[in-house]
Amino acid sequence: xxxxxxxxxxxxxxxxxxxxxxxxxxxxxxxxxxxxxxxxxxxxxxxxxxxxxxxxxxxxxxxxxxxxxxxxxxxxxxxxxxxxxxxxxxxxxxxxxxxxxxxxxxxxxxxxxxxxxxxxxxxxxxxxxxxxxxxxxxxxx
Amino acid sequence: xxxxxxxxxxxxxxxxxxxxxxxxxxxxxxxxxxxxxxxxxxxxxxxxxxxxxxxxxxxxxxxxxxxxxxxxxxxxxxxxxxxxxxxxxxxxxxxxxxxxxxxxxxxxxxxxxxxxxxxxxxxxxxxxxxxxxxxxxxxxxxxxxxxxxxxxxx
Numbered sequence: 486x487x488x489x490x491x492x493x494x495x496x497x498x499x500x501x502x503x504x505x506x507x508x509x510x511x512x513x514x515x516x517x518x519x520x521x522x523x524x525x526x527x528x529x530x531x532x533x534x535x536x537x538x539x540x541x542x543x544x545x546x547x548x549x550x551x552x553x554x555x556x557x558x559x560x561x562x563x564x565x566x567x568x569x570x571x572x573x574x575x576x577x578x579x580x581x582x583x584x585x586x587x588x589x590x591x592x593x594x595x596x597x598x599x600x601x602x603x604x605x606x607x608x609x610x611x612x613x614x615x616x617x618x619x620x621x622x623x624x625x626x
Numbered sequence: 627x628x629x630x631x632x633x634x635x636x637x638x639x640x641x642x643x644x645x646x647x648x649x650x651x652x653x654x655x656x657x658x659x660x661x662x663x664x665x666x667x668x669x670x671x672x673x674x675x676x677x678x679x680x681x682x683x684x685x686x687x688x689x690x691x692x693x694x695x696x697x698x699x700x701x702x703x704x705x706x707x708x709x710x711x712x713x714x715x716x717x718x719x720x721x722x723x724x725x726x727x728x729x730x731x732x733x734x735x736x737x738x739x740x741x742x743x744x745x746x747x748x749x750x751x752x753x754x755x756x757x758x759x760x761x762x763x764x765x766x767x768x769x770x771x772x773x774x775x776x777x778x779x780x
Contacts, residue, residue: 514662
C-alpha cells in the first residue's frame with residue numbers, strides 16, 4: 486500500500502471510501518474471533534424476541550471496518566493515537582455499509598505530525614456510526 | 627421524590643470491576659480476527675512479511691486489543707453494579723488511546739476500574755451511567771492501550 490505523508494494531506498479531503506456487506510457467516514467468524522457470544526449477533530430467534538428484525542452486526546466489527554479504512558489510508562508508517570467510537574444505530578447483515586472518512590485538521594505538535602479524521606458508516610445516506618480519529622503521519626524526507 | 631443513584635453503586639467508584647485478566651495473543655488469533663473483518667493487511671496475516679517489517683512479527687488489527695476481556699466487562703456491567711430493578715443495558719461507544727501495537731507473541735494484561743457512576747433522567751427513565759477505564763499492558767510492562775467506556779443501565 487502506498488504511504489501517505491503529512492505534507493500531502495489537505496484538510497477537507499476525503500479518504501478513499503470502502504463498502505462492506507456483512508453476512509451472518511461473517512458475524513459468526515467475528516463471534517469466534519472476539520469471543521463476544523451475545524446471541525443478538527447470531528441467533529435470529531433471540532434477536533426477534535428482542536424486537537429486532539434480524540441479528541445485528543457487532544459494534545466492534547463495525548468500528549473495525551472504519552479502523553481498516555483508517556489504517557489503509559495512514560499506511561505502515563502512520564500511527565493511530567486515538568479513536569473515539571460512537572454507535573448510533575445497529576447495522577444488519579446484508580446491508581451495503583459505506584465506510585467513509587474526511588480530514589478535519591492537521592497540525593504539528595512538538596515533534597508529531599497530527600492529523601484529525603472523521604470516520605463514519607453510512608447506509609442510504611444515513612450515518613450509523615460516527616467516529617473521530619487522531620493519527621500521526623510521517624514527514625517526507 | 628426523584629430517583630438517585632444507589633449509594634452502593636457510588637461506593638464502587640475507584641474500585642476494580644473485573645479482576646485482572648491475561649491474554650496470550652498469537653498469530654492464529656490475529657489471522658482469524660483479520661479474516662473476520664475482511665482486512666487482509668499482510669502485517670496481520672503474512673508472518674514472513676510482518677517479520678521483515680519494523681514490528682518484527684504480525685501485529686493485531688487496531689481494535690483487537692479492545693476485544694480482550696470485553697465479554698467479561700459486558701457481563702460485569704450487567705451483573706455487578708447495584709442498580710435495583712434496571713434490567714436493560716447499553717454501550718453507545720468508547721474512546722481508546724493507543725501507545726504501541728499488539729504483536730503476535732505478546733501477553734496482554736487487562737485491568738478494569740470504575741472511574742465514575744452517575745445518574746440522569748432520560749426519555750427511557752432514570753439511567754445510571756457507569757464509566758470504566760481499562761488499561762492494556764504487554765509482557766514488558768509497556769502500556770499498549772487505554773480504553774474509557776460509559777455504559778448505561780435503565
